[in-house]
Amino acid sequence: MNKLPTDEQLIEEIQGGGQAAMEVLVRRYYKQIYAYMYRKTSSSHTAYDLTQDVFVKMVNSIQAYASKGSFSSWLFTIAVNHCRDYYRSASYRHGANSTMYDERLDSKQSESVAYIFEKKESRQRLKQAIGTLPDMQSEAILLKYYHDLRIREIADITGANESTVKARLKQGVDKLKKLLRREDYEQTHRT
Numbered sequence: 001m002n003k004l005p006t007d008e009q010l011i012e013e014i015q016g017g018g019q020a021a022m023e024v025l026v027r028r029y030y031k032q033i034y035a036y037m038y039r040k041t042s043s044s045h046t047a048y049d050l051t052q053d054v055f056v057k058m059v060n061s062i063q064a065y066a067s068k069g070s071f072s073s074w075l076f077t078i079a080v081n082h083c084r085d086y087y088r089s090a091s092y093r094h095g096a097n098s099t100m101y102d103e104r105l106d107s108k109q110s111e112s113v114a115y116i117f118e119k120k121e122s123r124q125r126l127k128q129a130i131g132t133l134p135d136m137q138s139e140a141i142l143l144k145y146y147h148d149l150r151i152r153e154i155a156d157i158t159g160a161n162e163s164t165v166k167a168r169l170k171q172g173v174d175k176l177k178k179l180l181r182r183e184d185y186e187q188t189h190r191t
Contacts, residue, residue, distance in 0.1 A: 137172030
């Protein structure tokens with residue numbers, strides 16, 4: 001049986017000069033990074049460009065990678081920071097005119113959060129609602145619910161402490177619930 005190499009094995013090979021390992025590593029993470037960028041920007045062209053930039057940055061800094069955490073967390077850190085830089089950039093500006101969250105949600109809240117993220121007919125509405133959240137909250141929600149990262153990993157990626165990440169998640173989810181409930185109410189009461 002042919003076992004797939006781990007990220008660490010691929011990185012060792014890359015750091016030793018192996019180019020084939022770089023292709024494997026890019027293919028392994030491309031869809032996840034593109035999906036994150038698309039959810040942040042709602043533009044396939046922008047997401048494509050930003051994803052390409054992230055992988056160029058990865059290639060340029062892979063020799064300095066020191067495996068102090070998972071490679072995927074390191075790569076998402078690059079992606080989050082690049083996305084932040086994009087939103088601060090002149091090209092974006094010219095083109096575009098505290099209860100804590102608990103990872104062990106009680107069953108009622110867990111059902112409502114799952115309902116928000118799994119309801120197929122409301123995915124477009126959810127995407128639009130996430131786009132209205134402050135960047136820090138939308139980052140936390142995307143990393144938690146779309147990329148299944150843990151609080152600690154999100155904290156490492158975003159440079160925040162765990163309690164801040166929990167607060168961003170709680171506030172973001174609460175805002176999403178209110179926005180979606182308001183839209184549901186408005187749809188049912190239109191004449």
